[in-house]
Amino acid sequence: MPDDGTAGAAHAPEGAQDPADGQAAEAGQEPGGTPAPAGEPVTEAGQAPGDADAAARTEETAGAVEAGDPAQAAPAAEAEPRPGAGPEGVPAEQPPGGTAPEAAEAVPDPAAVPAAPEAAPTDTAEAPAAAEAPAAAETPAAVQDPAGTPAAQEVPEAPAAAEAPAAPAALEAPAAQQEAPVAQETPAAPDTAAAPEAPADAAQPADQAAAPPAGTRTAEQPHPEAPESPEAQDAGLQDTAPAADPAGQAQDAPEPAAAAAEPSAPRPQPAEPEAAAAGIPQQPRAEQLGGEFVPAEGSVPTTGHLAPTPQEPAATVPAPRDGDTAAASGEEPGGEAQDAGRERKPAGPPAPAFSDAEREAVLKVIRERRDIRNGFRSDPIPDEVLRRVLEAAHTAPSVGHSQPWDFVVIRSPETRRAMHELVMRQREAYAKSLPKGRAKQFKDMKIEAILDAPVNIVVTADPTRGGRHVLGRHTQPQMAPYSSALAVENLWLAARAEGLGVGWVSFFDEREMVRALGLPEHLEAVAYLCVGYVDEFPEEPELVQTGWSKRRPLSWVVHEETYGRRALPGEEPHDLLAETVAQIRPLDAKALGEAWERQKRMTKPSGALGVLEIISAQLCGLSRQCPPPVPEPAAVVVFAGDHGVHAQGVTPWPQEVTAQMVANFLGGGAVCNAFANQVGAEVCVVDVGVAADLPATTGLLPRKIRPGTSDMTAGPAMTREEAKKAIEIGIETARDLVAAGNKALLTGEMGIANTTASAALISVFTGADPAEVTGRGTGISDEMLAHKTDVVRRALELHQPDPADPVGVLAAVGGFEHAAMVGLLLGGASLRTPVILDGVSAGAAALAARAIAPEVLAACIAGHRSAEPGHVAALKKLGLRPLIDLDLRLGEGTGALLALPLVQSTARAMHEVATFDSAGVTEK
Known part of the structure; x- marks a missing residue:
């Protein structure tokens, strides 16, 4: 401790x-x-x-x-x-x-x-x-x-x-x-x-x-x-x-x-x-x-x-x-x-708590702490005030009482200018790495606090302090910077109590900063803080105000006994899937009505935008406001997993291509990367069942349930528990991306042989014969197509899945990426965030999600219609009209990415197109 x-x-x-x-x-x-x-x-x-x-x-x-x-x-x-x-x-x-x-x-x-x-x-x-x-x-x-x-x-x-x-x-x-x-x-x-x-x-x-x-x-x-x-x-x-x-x-x-x-x-x-x-x-x-x-x-x-x-x-x-x-x-x-099982009676009452006023004061300073980027005043900080702030930082807890921190107080304008130049170089490099949607937001965020704040404080960590036998650091060497981070928090709270604003600048190369400040090489720079009096403390954090991110609810992050059993104190652990479904609501009728009225008054003939007008009204009803927010930035989520049915010879591609393509996504060389760069979307790859060990890479979320599903022709593709776990992974992914500030989610997938599982799912939920919904996938001969259709039929005859039990259907003949996409749809709908569907695998997942929660379709937009016959059947069953019909059959979220600008355009038109009255245009 x-x-x-x-x-x-x-x-x-x-x-x-x-x-x-x-x-x-x-x-x-x-x-x-x-x-x-x-x-x-x-x-x-x-x-x-x-x-x-x-x-x-x-x-x-x-x-x-x-x-x-x-x-x-x-x-x-x-x-x-x-x-x-x-x-x-x-x-x-x-x-x-x-x-x-x-x-x-x-x-x-x-x-x-x-x-x-x-x-x-x-x-x-x-x-x-x-x-x-x-x-x-x-x-x-x-x-x-x-x-x-x-x-x-x-x-x-x-x-x-x-x-x-x-x-x-x-x-x-x-x-x-x-x-x-x-x-x-x-x-x-x-x-x-x-x-x-x-x-x-x-x-x-x-x-x-x-x-x-x-x-x-x-x-x-x-x-x-x-x-x-x-x-x-x-x-x-x-x-x-x-x-x-x-x-x-x-x-x-x-x-x-x-x-x-x-x-x-x-x-x-x-x-x-x-x-x-x-x-x-x-x-x-x-x-x-x-x-x-x-x-x-x-x-x-x-x-x-x-x-x-x-x-x-x-x-x-x-x-x-x-x-x-x-x-x-x-x-x-x-x-x-001998009486170890007997509960020992306490010697007396517990240690006293703070009074109500004292407790509220502590909670108030925690709630009202803000990361200040602008608005610093040039007023000097009295020495006694700064000393109190540093004393509070120095009393922070540390592992093994190692106290690994040091505080370098910088007041010199020359040093602050040098640090500002260093930070600006890193800021520009970071801006170039962002998708266009994020880059637009980031451009408006100015980082001038280094120059504006009268005092800068560098908090360091010494991983060698205390020698080699520091209590608690034997197996956790990273405890030194963790302990210094606690000192940062103490400093921040004490500064807020003194009326001082603090801005944490993190755009710096840590080794470059150590050398620039002349710090000993063995030190680590944990934080660069700008401290000074400010004009005001905003009600909400700046990143929340700008829409960069959202605050996650407490109920998302509290688990009872084991991870995944979410429950706040005093509550019973609840089921994540059931909780998510309960939060899905239909489109807001009032916002829908306002959207249709505005469409009539816009300077265009009524209905002239066709399906786009329907999409714009859907966005209004989903967001409960008219005009709706432009769905930007957006993220395409590529769920990757392998399939045991690959052993049945349903595709000429070897199974290792799944892992190779995941590496290609992460390296930026796939079609989805090119399309995402064009439309300014983020590519997020989630490993839910790739039959290979993938190295940790930026942009990869390791959520592997196991290396690939089982052969559906010999038994269930997965257990019911695994299917539910995959759905929950999709829900959590939606939560993470929406909390990070994304205003639209796009489905993508990667898995050799996944079109076979897609055909089986679509056949179950539409009632169509496997021959009507099984397609050529990545391109197969007529002979292999017939074999693939027979494999789907044998799997359905073996399991006899019940469409009224969508989780059971997924477990019997689905894939890990299908179940995860189901969770993404449910999670997005529960957060009232539009989800743009891609191809046949996304259509199969949408059918399963609809069977779980019919109102999930309020958040779904069909990005395109695939060349796969199963996708046509799925869209017809769902009642969704695709925005693009280009005979695409690639997957990866490519069709959804192409549709993203169309969806964004519908919302932007609601904001920017004038009405007949405002433009002075005579109606017919």
Whole structure:
């Protein structure tokens, strides 16, 4: 999980965070970054257990414990006043003036401390009274400090506490280890929670306790029932001593001098088990932690730089770990492993959420973030504002807390001009690669922010930062730029909150930019950001306003458990096909009526444009507006797949031609590429079942279900699940292309032997004999045509497909590209986007789509009529009139591409042709 890098500084005021805050330790955390639970007794490894003087003092302390039912001790402690204590029961006395800043609070006067502890109410009432007697004898002895001086204990009414000289740190009273639990029997300090009990056979020795090293303070625990007031927090201890492995195993004893030499870097020590879950306060918020290490300015803190921040709230006990409940109740710590199936109860309420106003503020800045390209002001950005923005970026989460980012702040006009020239060269190269429809849109997008914004910031990623063993980067080396991208987001949101606009410029060669800016060669340029005050923040992103793209609905991108089971939280997973069909609606009657009325008023005889007038009215009804948007830009989708029926010898072309032609499409050398370039359409190739491994290439969508269908004469071409998956691929493709800004979709296909499957589908849905709908495809002899017809007939006789079950028909005799085209038609219709059909395979897919959702035809336009007899039968059944009749039989979307300008012309005429009234032309 990425480390958010902010745990130790959550309570710092905005703008005050040191650049090394990512290394700031939480209360009780070592500089190395290993957190230690606060408030546990600390054992110095160099101390020998069983000191005689300490044992004597412990016996006196245990004797002072009032005998009786432990369940009555807690109410007594809460009822008694606490003389000498500050608000909320925290001692108000501060250390003497001569005490070092690291010194802990002096031990309270025993007379001023109540006799009874504040025990946890959960397990205390259940503790047997008989266990109280051995409790006094088994109380572990306090261990002397390295100098041999007994450490002062925070045990009320203990004579030893008064006799002990002032110690640099106060110790909590270790809990007694008993055969049966005597919970919380040892009196606690005024603001310290009762110490826990441990089982008699626990791994830690009964007499093992220790004083912290000199200069190290033991964390106090807040009152478990009420938060501390500011005064009480000021009186509390500022640091916490780290706890060791819960197993409590003995460690090699270091030299006492070493402990004294590093007072602010305590080592982990064995600790007593924590208190029972019911008696421990919940995990503290960041602002309640006991202290913060102050790093040296501009560098990662080392031992010599660490110093506790003064006047911070006291630390509290963290939430219980696994096994703590068992330890507090006298059970074996390992017993919980035997009850692994039992759900562990939470120690308390969850961490608090933001208030409604705070949450709304966070969501507001996320919603209103915008990518600004124009409208920057020359107003300078104050240094404190820019620093806050950079601090927000620097607190971003990063994998393994690697923090791989650097921020190069550019203000120089000369440098910005050089970057602008570099970007403009790349922009021109990109514009040349765009289809005409896209190029027209892109031409209007100006990229002058580099010069207009007063500050440019380059965000880099260092993939080597942290060495070779960065946590989480072993198998994911790309996590460095991913982490830097999170810093970009933090910067962007913080800038928006400050009223600053940010524009992300991505038209640059990454290596060229690194060299131009003089960056180290090992760095990667992740983002070039233009930052400055702006005239306004638009309501919608600029790319949405210009029609370049659309925002995808959340329901498209949320999946439950497995990919494809789409469901928003609180909803049941739904079927993509059923959802899509439910969204298909007929043409809008109002827009249709307006279209026909406008046709009558246009400066032309009524009906003079023939079929084009019908198409223009259809576009109005589909878009629900008159005049309709011009269907530009457009994309032709070539679904590619192989067919098992090829083994029956239905075509002279070898099967590998499918993969070869896909490579030809991607290389721009096919007929469809030439036609697409002419009309300004994008070519998108989708591999749904090519019987070859296709290399990753720009323009190829890898969606392979499997390498080719099965032989339909020997069994089903595909399973029902595969047919449905292919349909869903078509739906998702339509969604992707429409969301990318395409306003028209064109069908295309590539698959050797696919006309055989097309003939079988058309025969099923039209009821025609296979001889009437089977054609020559890519060009075959009469003998092969007869054989091909017989193959279709045998397949239909084998499966007897039911036209009322279109998915079953596709599974029996269809192809992966046919099923995917069905999905494209359904997806386009659900998004009210026109779909221009190509040849015979598209006609077969349209028949299947119509059987699934009859209203899909509202979005369908027949681009041309193929020379294949099956296509003629399909168009007749569909009731569609083709725009072109040129005896084409190529496929690839070529006929649809030729028809695209005609469709666009019908919409453009509705926009630009004047009416009789506006032109002053007299009607007949």
